[in-house]
Amino acid sequence: MSSFQTHISPLLFLDLSLLTMLVLVAFAMLRSRQLFAVVMLSGIYSLLSAAFFVSLDAVDVAFTEAAVGAGVSTVLMLGGMLLTARREKPVTPGRAPVALAVVLATGAALIYATIDMPAFGDPHSPANSSIGQMYVDETPNDIAVPNIVTAVLASYRGFDTLGETMVIFTAGVAVILLLGIGSVRGGRRIADRDEDE
Amino acid sequence: MERLILKVTTKILFAPIILFALYVQFHGDYGPGGGFQAGVIFAVAFILHAFCFGLDETKKALPQKALIVAMVIGLMFYAGTGVATMLLGGNLLGYDAIDPASTHHAGQHYGILLVEWGVGVTVASTMLTIFYHFTGREPDIDQEDW
Incomplete structure (x- = not known):
C-alpha cells in the first residue's frame, strides 16, 4: 500500500456537498408520487452529477451527462409520462424483513470494500498508474x-x-x-x- | 398570437444551437465533445422547435423517413470507414492506413473526423426518432392536464 494522503482542499468540500445533494435528490425522487416531479428531479440529478464530473476534471463525461442525462432523457421521460398516468399508484406500506436484511448486508459489504480502495487522487492507484498513464504518454506519438x-x-x-x-x-x-x-x-x-x- | 415570446425566442435560438452542435462535432479532437454530444445537441434544436410549434410542423421540416435513412447512413459511415482502412491494407479502423506517408498522423485525424461524423448522424437521428414516436402518439394536451 502506498502512503498517499488525500490532499484536503476547499474543492473537496464542494465535491462532498454535491454528493450530499445527489443523495437528497435521490430520496426526494423515492418519496414523490407525482411523476412530473420525479422526471424533473431526475433532470436535476443529472445536472448535479455533471457538476460533480466537472469538479473531478472529467469534462467530456460532464458534457455528455448534461446533454444526454439532463437534456434529452428528461424530454423523453416527459414524452413517456404523457402516455401514462400522472400519478404513481399508492403503495401499501408493509414490512419485508428478508429484503431489508439483504439490502443491509450488501450495503455493509460495499462499505467494507471501500476500505481497500486507493485514496482519492492517489497517483499510484491502478487506474492512474498502468494503462491510464500509457494512454497519456503514447497519445502524442500514436494519434x-x-x-x-x-x-x-x-x-x-x-x-x-x-x-x-x-x-x-x-x-x-x-x-x-x-x-x-x-x-x-x-x-x-x-x-x-x-x-x- | 399564442405563446409569441416562446416562438420568437425559439426562432432566434435555433440556428445558434445547430452551429454549436457543429462546433462540438468538429472540435472534438481539441476540446471536450465529439459525435455523441453533438448529435444530442443537434436533436435538441428540433425538440425545442417541436415544443414550440407543434410536432406536425417539425415533421414537415425533418420528416421521419429522412431520419430512418440518416440512422442507417451514420452507422454505415462508421463501419464503412473501418472497411475502407482494411481495403487500404490496414486493420479494421486502423486510420494510419488512410495516409501512411504522413509524419504527423494525418490519417488518424481524418479517421477520427469520419467516424465521429457517423456517430453524430446516428445519435441525432435516433434521438429524434425516439422523440417523434413517443410524443406523436398523444394529441396535444391542455394546460390544465398537467
Whole structure:
C-alpha cells in the first residue's frame, strides 16, 4: 500500500456537498408520487452529477451527462409520462424483513470494500498508474490529437465505439418497431381499446 | 398570437444551437465533445422547435423517413470507414492506413473526423426518432392536464 494522503482542499468540500445533494435528490425522487416531479428531479440529478464530473476534471463525461442525462432523457421521460398516468399508484406500506436484511448486508459489504480502495487522487492507484498513464504518454506519438479522451474513444477503442453506435441504432429500431410505422394497422392513429370492453 | 415570446425566442435560438452542435462535432479532437454530444445537441434544436410549434410542423421540416435513412447512413459511415482502412491494407479502423506517408498522423485525424461524423448522424437521428414516436402518439394536451 502506498502512503498517499488525500490532499484536503476547499474543492473537496464542494465535491462532498454535491454528493450530499445527489443523495437528497435521490430520496426526494423515492418519496414523490407525482411523476412530473420525479422526471424533473431526475433532470436535476443529472445536472448535479455533471457538476460533480466537472469538479473531478472529467469534462467530456460532464458534457455528455448534461446533454444526454439532463437534456434529452428528461424530454423523453416527459414524452413517456404523457402516455401514462400522472400519478404513481399508492403503495401499501408493509414490512419485508428478508429484503431489508439483504439490502443491509450488501450495503455493509460495499462499505467494507471501500476500505481497500486507493485514496482519492492517489497517483499510484491502478487506474492512474498502468494503462491510464500509457494512454497519456503514447497519445502524442500514436494519434497526435490534443484531446486524449477523443483519441481513446475514436481510435484506440474505435471498435468499442462502433458497438456503442450500434446499440443506439438498435434502440431507435426497437422504438420504431414497438411504437411506430410499419405496423399491421398501417401507422394510422387508432385509439387503444379500454380494458373493460 | 399564442405563446409569441416562446416562438420568437425559439426562432432566434435555433440556428445558434445547430452551429454549436457543429462546433462540438468538429472540435472534438481539441476540446471536450465529439459525435455523441453533438448529435444530442443537434436533436435538441428540433425538440425545442417541436415544443414550440407543434410536432406536425417539425415533421414537415425533418420528416421521419429522412431520419430512418440518416440512422442507417451514420452507422454505415462508421463501419464503412473501418472497411475502407482494411481495403487500404490496414486493420479494421486502423486510420494510419488512410495516409501512411504522413509524419504527423494525418490519417488518424481524418479517421477520427469520419467516424465521429457517423456517430453524430446516428445519435441525432435516433434521438429524434425516439422523440417523434413517443410524443406523436398523444394529441396535444391542455394546460390544465398537467
